[in-house]
Amino acid sequence: MSYLFKSERLGFRNWVANDLAPFAAMNVDPSVMEFFPELLTDKESQTLIDNCKTHFDDHGFTFFATCELENNQFIGLIGLKRVLKNLHIDPTVEIGWRLGFSFWGKGYATEGALAMLRIAPSFGIKTVHSFTAAINSRSENIMIKCGMNHVGYFEHPMVDKDSKLRPHTLYKIDLI
DSSP: OOOSEEOSSEEEEOOOGGGHHHHHHHTTOTTTTTTSSSOOOHHHHHHHHHHHHHHHHHHSOOEEEEEETTTOOEEEEEEEEEEOSSOTTOSEEEEEEEEOGGGTTSSHHHHHHHHHHHHGGGGTOOEEEEEEETTOHHHHHHHHHTTOEEEEEEEOTTSOTTOTTSEEEEEEEEOO
16 A cells, blocks of 8 residues: 555555545444534545545645555545635634544544644645534544644534534644
8 A cells, every 4th residue: 555654553645446435434424423414425425535636636635545554444534624615714724534433542533633733834834723513522632632722613604503513613733
């Protein structure tokens, strides 16, 4: 397996066709998608993969397909992405992760996020944000473990106004 870079236990690479099946399975798992507004169809999962590939071509970084080095098994995505949505923090770079449920509790999200923060300056990235539904304490804990600072809350404009997922917490770290 050819990785763009590695951490102690993880390999990060661009997306390949074989990633769709395990990624789509993650995106219909209610545990994995608990803090997202809806489960994704296979077509929506493919669109997300295509968007990651395009982002990589445009910027040199993305939400990377992430694998365990021990066996080259795809475990999810971890990476960096330019945020161009209608958020009060745009434009910025977001750090994010989404792992298959069987890979939770192993420290992979924190390990991968720290790896992203180490490589971010090589792309000229000076500041990274992370955000999640305010009720998602697991992801918020990862942000804290990565040394990010809480900077506030906001109502996510792409989440239904009546949804319990609309209030979001926002973290930031300055790298340079």
